[in-house]
Amino acid sequence: MHIPFTPNHVQLVSACYPPNAALLTAGPEYAPNSQELSRLTYYAANRPEKINKLGGELEKRVKLDARKAAAGNTRARASLLITLAIIKALATECRRDMALLSPSLLSSVNATLALLSADLEIAARAATVFTTWTTYTDGLIIGVDLRVTDDYMSCLRHFATLGHLEHNDHETRNRTRLIGLAALVGAVNSEALYKPSAQFQPQVSIIMRALLIPLLQVDVSVLSHETADIKEQPNSPILDEFRSRPTLERRAASIHVHIDGDQGPTSADVANTALRATSSLLGHTRGMQASLVVQAALDALDERGGWKQLEHCQWLAEKAAEWTQYQYRYGIPTRLVESLAAGQDAPEPSQRQSTLAAMITAVFTSPTPLVNLSTSDIIGSLISITIRRIAVSPEDSLLPALVECVSSLGTHVYYADQIQDLAEDIIRRLVMVEANGVPGVGRANRAQARTQALRCLLAGLLGLIHAADLHDAGKDAEDDAKTVGTSPTLPPLTERTSHDGQSQGHTRPSRRTKVGPEIWQDTLSLLCDGDYAARADYARALVVYIEHEIPKFADKADADGVRRPRPLAEGPTQKSNTFNTVLYGDATTRFLNALHACAYALATSPRLGLRSSPSPPSSERASPAHTNGDDASARSRAGDAPSEGAPSERRSMNLPSRSRRASLVLRMLKDAPVRMSVRVAADLSDIGNVLAVLTVAHEQLPVRSLLTGIPMLVALEAATKVGNDCAATAATVRAIKELVARTWIVVGKVWDCPAVTEIAEKVLSALPPSSPLPSPPDWQFGSLQPPQQPIPFPSDAQTSGPLPDIDSDAILEALSTAQNAQQATGLNQQELLRRLRADWSPDNAYKESIETKSHLSADGLSPLVKVAPALMHADNISMQSLARSGRGVGVTDLREALEGRSSMSNPNLAGRVPSISTLDHTSSVFPGANGDGFTKLTPQRSRPQQRARPRPGEVRDVLNKLGIGKQNGGGNLKSSFPAVQKAQQPR
Template sequence: MPFPFTPNHVQLIAACYPPNANLLTAGPDYRPNSQELSRLTYYASNRPGKINKLTGELERRVRVDCKKAQTGNLRARATLLITLAIIKALATECRRDISLLSSSLLGSISITLTCLSQDLEVAARTASVFAAWTTYTDGHLIGADRYVTEEHMNCLQVFSRMGRMDGPNLDHEVRNRTRLLGLNALLGVVASDVLFYSSAQFAPQITSLIPALIVPLWNVEQTTLEHEFSSVKDQPTSPYISGFRDRPAVERRAASIHLHVDGDKGPTSGDVANTALRALSLLLEHSNAMQAGIIMKAVFDCLDDTGGWQRTDHCEWLAVKIADWTQYQYRYAIPSRLVEALVEQQDAQHTTPRHIALAAMVKTVFTSPTPLVNLSTSDIISSLITLILRRIIVNTDDPLLPTLVECIASLGTHVYYADQIQDLAGELVSRLSLIETTGLGNGRIVSDSARAQAVRCLLAALQGLIHAADIHDAAKEDLPEDGRSRKSPIISTPVPSDANHVKPSRRSKVSPEVWHETLTLLCDAQYCVRADYAGALVSYVKHEIPRLGDYIDGDGVRRARPLQEGPVRQAGTLSSVMYGDSTTRLLNALHADIYLLATSSVLGIGASSSSNTTPPTSDAGDAPSAPSDASAPTADDSVNLDSPPESRDNSRRSTAIPPRTRKTSVMLRLLQNAPRRLSSSANASASLSDYGNILAILTAVHENLPVRALLTGVPMLLALDGACQHDNATDPAIAQRIRVLKELLAKVWLVVGTVWSCSDVTEAANKALSSQPSSGLPDLAEVHPGILQSAKEPQPFDTSSPSNSPLPTWDSEALLMSIVSNTNVQNATGLDRQGLLRRLAAQWTPEIAFKESIEAQTSYDGFNDKVSPLVKVAPALMHIDNMSLQSLARSTRGVGVTDLREALEGRRSLSNPNLAANRAPSLSTLEHTSIGAHGESPLRQVRSRPQQRKIGSPNEVRDLLNKLGIGKQNGNSNMLKSSFPILQKTEQKTKSPTIPPYKT
């Protein structure tokens, strides 16, 4: 019987307990009296002001019972379990006033877990109370109330330790039971507002949560993870857990956590992993980009503490699932954070398992079927390139390099705008050019092997990036416009298993202007770079380079198509070929570099700096004369482009010259000094493997770009044939090299004859090849895009072959006449026999071809129109002081009497507001050569010549009168005519004489 002066709330609580004699027999449920509990909850729900007193009394009882139960008092333990059930009932019924219960409730849970965390039955009852609180609270007390925040964090840490509990002496079944209890309690936190309400408290809570969600996944095999993941995917979490954040508090239902029944089959590690996967997926589904980044950082810290980086397969699997679980618009944060974590330790002296696992995770995420919108591919590729270069500086043979190359290549599987691959390729090419000219380390002395390794890594990444963008074509044949099937490119990147991911990218191809910057690598000083670039170049020509009118039939013969190629299309194709489009310029530079590789004794931009002297040639008559152009670079320039960075002073020499200008200057110098004939004093540096690579390149060019290859390549073949014509080849090495070159030329002529169905050329080439034993030109090594292969070694010349055998011979003039007389050639090019002969028999030198590849053809600018359309629309679109366009066009202001007076007095041209004195001074290109061709500084301002006073031109007066509406109107009058005197004179000759009512 209660004491008469006992407060009412204490009496209501005491009535809920069974008599003391029945406490030990109240198990296993240990529930309070149902009728008295209903009175208590009714009293609390209708009198919110009494909730603090009720929960305070309950917390006091919990603290007393915990201390007694800790010493083994079974009655106190039974009372504690009943008290926890009362607290849960109050939390459920008073859910609207849950904030009034939070302080005492969390205090009770915290003291219970601290004292009796090993008692699984008490821990289960405590976890059930905690789950009820997380279900109904809105989390606004977290961070605002210090006591509530501290107790909540203490509860999280205890449940997290339970979720990852392990020990050598711990029973397997007990361990799994304990982990399930902890994970179920954490599942309630993940799904509630308590985790997401305060942004400041999100990171501390995640730091406590994540280890419990990650460690159980690492204790099972990947096959088990896949099985449990399928179960989670097919049977999602209960809607009361996954969706109660969107429900009103009245409609929510708290999960009830029970202990596993003794005697039944204990929970397996798969069951624990299943619960962890559900909690982790639910956490990421509710997170934004910033929160996803915090989660990733917590995962990294957990793997650091537990040594989880050793299991790379688990890391890759987890990275893909995390990206898949994250909301669609926030997935970009996952690979971005992975790359950031990888770059954080880029200067480590040794590669750690963390590096290897992170790189593998990046590659796996990019190659997975999960779309990653809003991904900043330019920032990621820049970071990965920088990381590659830093790792090469630390260790040239760093084991992380192949994976990093695959990471860059895998970026090609995510194409979100048309020019994305071209932009990424441009970034790689710019880095290649910079490394090629200045090396590594920003002026630091780095070995040649490190430089070569850097170039090879970026080349492999570039090739893999391009091919990965076409991964959707890996399983089907690529059909060009002519309908002939070609073999699909070799794709090393794993093809995603999800068919929904295989979609056409509709990307734009990497333009020849971008690839043009890499051609100098064909003449690099190190063979491993030359070999890798030859494979990349052949792949680019076969699968990427644009083919405007260049195609061949299925039998390998190039024929004209009257239905597809009319006169207009043929004229456009011929104009682009003759006057130089980007593909033609690329082929011009390519043939110049091939000639240099085949004949020069000096290779590589850095190699030419060893001496400022001209390489020796065969004889004085064959040596190229000194360039007469004063602007052409020479070895005695004031700025030594080839000197190492540490030998330069602090002047502008090391910074004022861009890498492209430097490469152009050095390459032009090498091409000018290339020998016109092979001799003992000018023996070439190319190995036998180089000649095999040249054959593969020329074969690919003639088979895939037959028209352009014919017009740009045949003159080079004739010049290279002339370099082999040596009357006194007594040196065995020179004789052997000439024999190899002859065999190379014969095989190329055989390809040309086959492509154009020219039987005379084919028979002559076969006859030349059959007249001598083969020198064994090696084939181009197999290319695997996106894979960093081992450095290739050159195959030397076979010294055992006889040097006195006769050289293969053919009549080059007869071959040329057969080509120009071929009907297929004439139909494809649109030129007659004489036109072809003039084109193909023109003088060809490597420096001429190189200049044509970088100099703009002015004759093509005015081929279709007398005035560029850009100049016509520039005055209406541009309202700035533009010296290149706006100065060429007149203003759109009205025409008046003042204009007529100025025209009569000859001052019309001086009144052009775009040429006024207050405008910027004009720039002239008449006294300067091309910047790209000769490495000159930008255009310098020159003083304009004084204009002489002249009498008004009849045409100017007549045009002004026509504009004023006097006399006959000329509908073709153009305001730009006065700015183009040359065009005016042409029009003046064709127009009829002036007619009344005025005379001139």
């Protein structure tokens, strides 16, 4: 009925409704009059200034009808459904002016859901209106208009509540959840979520709570099946993703409730919708937004208590990394590691921490690439968490999971030196823990915490390297579709499998740089650690490193273990280079020198471990715990490096210098006796570990081990010639003789020398019967195994009787005549024999392992100049100024050299220090005119310097650096210590 003086927009809105008597019969569509609705939308589209009035009228009707419908008025309920349909049609036709309609639309949806969210039909109609708005809005009004923002966030909360609503009737619960999740999918695909950056985190926190709960309530197998279905059918049956189209070309979906009598939706359908929303959310995030989504998911797991569902959390972490855009995936594991570090000081590990560690491992071992991942920062954080958990409790149950996290990081290798860099980070912490222990630990647990930290770092280091090799092998295999990681089911490291399943038996070239021996060498002192569990684990790690990781170059045996000559590959030049590297030293040779020195010390020393204080009398045998405790107290008294947690002005003081560490190792090696007259600190199992290390060294590096290790075997055999009446050392001497004999057998086999093998086997059979030398157990990569227990030497009664000596001279004579050995080393019999008979001692061998100071490095600086600041107790800025910068040489340097300004820039290089001038004074060496014998020197300002001329050779040096002229490879720096440098040159 037309009322006079009624505004035109009100009349247009009222005409869209059927008569009051027909409202109850308007169902089930509850649609407005189509012709009148067209007039209304045409009016609004052509007169945008009237949209506010139309929205206000519709909002007033919605609020009034919602209150009446909540009270049970059926006519008001029908009118509310029609009003919501009018608002949807108006939003669709006025999409260009959506900002004008947004306040009324969101307020209407919010009022409807606040009163009638339990009515599924009304909730579905409100969700349709909300989805229409999310489809066409540009999102710029959110965060600017506070009223609109509050209504929008309130709508999200209502739909999130519907998305995880609990109900006794499963069909009703699933229908309700689908309505809420469908509206949230619209929000996820809307610009309103991404445009206002300040409002992203509050929205995501609301959305993720609703999305995770349906996923946690179904099995992982259902999630995997639904994920595969999403890949096959990207378009959602409930709501099509529409962000791929421009705003004006989008089509808003209609959300409806299931019709009674039809088969209701299942939990799998709900999970499918939640998965689509989650994948769409992560797929649209950028940069920091991905981390915020993960953080919101973690907060939701905290509220829900979902950390107990380990399998679900791992699956979700993997998929989160997979669904995130390629260049932003690194944010997923980074946020997980940060969350794990947040609770590292807890007295007891929680289920949250254990699950987080498992999620990190799952992300790293998944086949999803993680470009831009800062592996150095990640491994640094994981190591810090591990050390902190050990400080809390050495037996912390989280440690195995943390070791798996560190190991799994090796599956992501994106540049050649990555594993080498990560290994260097771990080794640096190993050296620090070995010297300083674990900071923040009480005196009672200091030794145990130090040992556990060493074992965890060793396990992580070996797992990291092994995982990198498996990852490389998985990429190289053409027909292998398995997930790469730390799984032992992948192909072996040195073999590839053909299509018929037969091993091809050749070594696969690695795509990454191997961890060099110069990096690993810093850890060799752990072979002689005072605690058996630490040195036993290190012995196993050392065997694995030499067998699989150390660069072999041409120094390797054949598949059957025999080192045969290679005429084509090893010509005279190669033999000369091999001998020169062994004679004058390369990284592998220095490593083997230090290795044999430590092995000798482990087998013969009465005391093990690094010590800063003078050692007690050799007759005293210290227990491992006593040794570690004395070491820590002695280091603190001696002013050694403070712990990690102690404040320090200079970072260089946090880690002992190489010279300091070398002196401690040399002090330990000097305790190794030339003749064994006292009980050694090692156990029978240590001798077995030494045998395993020497065996793999001679098998994998036969040439270098021949020239560096044979003199050690001779010295070790000589150390056991103490007579058979020494009951204190009888068992030890027998075990060492067996060690030497079995090593000779390996040497004889490697060099195909039956005479050596025969002599060694004869001595081995002549030894009195005793317990065999134990072999180290196999290393379980990527896991922290229980600590090994030492096996003591047998009683003296079992080893009574004469002990045969090994004829070292006969063995050396036979070995020097071996044709393979002569051809491999390029030496004749006399030269090879002289080399094998060289005098050997552990401290001298370790000194040989330290790079000689007379060798100049690539930058042309004297090593004495480079290490001088480290040798001093205070920072020497003047010495550091001698180090040449890393910038390239250019035209400016040439101009300065031609003008003579290069000599003026650094007084240390020019040899002129014009601070005090003596040009106008008599020399103080001769008697002065006054007859007092010496004349006092009056300080005087230096004369103004004239324009300096180029020094001889200065221009030539700059030209050589620019690649012009003859390249002599030398630098233009003159050492400030010529006398010392000259004395250190090789003779």
